[in-house]
Amino acid sequence: MRKLLWALPLLALLTLSGCGYNDFQTRDEQVKAAWGEVLNQYQRRADLIPNLVATVQGYAKQEKDVLTSVVEARAKATQTRIDASQLTDPEKVKQFQDAQNQLSGALGRLIAISENYPDLKSNQNFLALQSQLEGTENRIAVARRDYIEAVRAYNTELKTFPGMLWAMTVFRGNKPMAEFTANDAAQTAPQVKF
Numbered sequence: 001m002r003k004l005l006w007a008l009p010l011l012a013l014l015t016l017s018g019c020g021y022n023d024f025q026t027r028d029e030q031v032k033a034a035w036g037e038v039l040n041q042y043q044r045r046a047d048l049i050p051n052l053v054a055t056v057q058g059y060a061k062q063e064k065d066v067l068t069s070v071v072e073a074r075a076k077a078t079q080t081r082i083d084a085s086q087l088t089d090p091e092k093v094k095q096f097q098d099a100q101n102q103l104s105g106a107l108g109r110l111i112a113i114s115e116n117y118p119d120l121k122s123n124q125n126f127l128a129l130q131s132q133l134e135g136t137e138n139r140i141a142v143a144r145r146d147y148i149e150a151v152r153a154y155n156t157e158l159k160t161f162p163g164m165l166w167a168m169t170v171f172r173g174n175k176p177m178a179e180f181t182a183n184d185a186a187q188t189a190p191q192v193k194f
Contacts, residue, residue, distance in 0.1 A: 020162035024171065027154040027163075031177050032084040034147035041140040042077070042100060048136060049074045049107070052129045056110060059120040063113050066106075073099075073106040087151075093178035107133065144180050151177040 053067055060067070080099035086092045111130065114120050121127075155176045157163035167174045 020157070020166050021170070024157055024163050024166045027150070027157045030150040031087065031147070031154045034143070034150040035084050035087060037143040038140070038147050041136060041143045045103075045133065045136045045140065046074055046078050048129060048133050049103075052107075052110065052126075052133060055123065055126045055129060056114065056120060059117045059123070059126075060113055066109050066113055070103075070106040070110050073103040077103040087177045088175035090178040093180070097180055104137075148179055151179050 049070060053070055056063070057067055077099040080096050082092050082096045111133075114126065114130075158167050158174060158176055
C-alpha cells in the first residue's frame with residue numbers, strides 16, 4: 001500500500017508533465033513556419049528588385065552608384081542564409097538581419113532618387129513596382145511580427161512548467177530562439193527638413 005502511495009504522486013507528476021510535450025512541439029513548429037514566411041517575404045522583395053533597378057536605370061543613368069549599391073546589397077542579402085536549425089544562434093540571426101537592413105537602406109535611396117526624375121515618377125512600370133515593393137515591405141513587417149510572437153511563445157514554453165521539464169529531459173540542448181531586434185537606424189527619428 002505504501003508503494004502505491006509513493007507511486008501516485010510520481011504518476012501524477014509524469015501525467016501532468018506529459019501535457020506540455022505537445023505544446024513544446026507545436027511551438028517549435030510554429031517558430032519554423034513563421035521563419036519560413038519571413039524568408040518567403042524577403043525572397044519576394046529580392047525578386048522585385050531587378051525589375052525596379054532596370055526601370056530606374058532607363059531614366060537615371062547618372063545614378064549608377066545608387067543602382068550598383070542596390071544590386072550589391074541584394075546579392076549580399078540573398079547570399080546570407082539562415083535556416084530554422086540556426087535560429088538559436090543570435091549571431092547568425094543578426095548577420096541575416098544586418099544584410100536585410102543594408103538592402104532596405106539601399107532601396108530607400110533608390111526610391112528617393114525617383115524624386116529627381118518626374119518622368120520616372122509617372123512611369124506606370126515604376127509606380128507598379130514601387131507599390132509592390134511597399135506591399136512587400138508591409139508583408140515583411142507582418143511576417144517578422146508573427147515570427148517574434150512565435151519565438152516569444154516558444155521561449156516562454158522553454159522556461160515555464162511543464163515545458164522546462166521537457167526541455168531538461170527529452171529535448172536536451174534546446175536553446176531559446178533568437179528574435180529580430182530593431183537596428184540602430186530605427187533608434188533615431190528621421191530628420192525632416194523643408
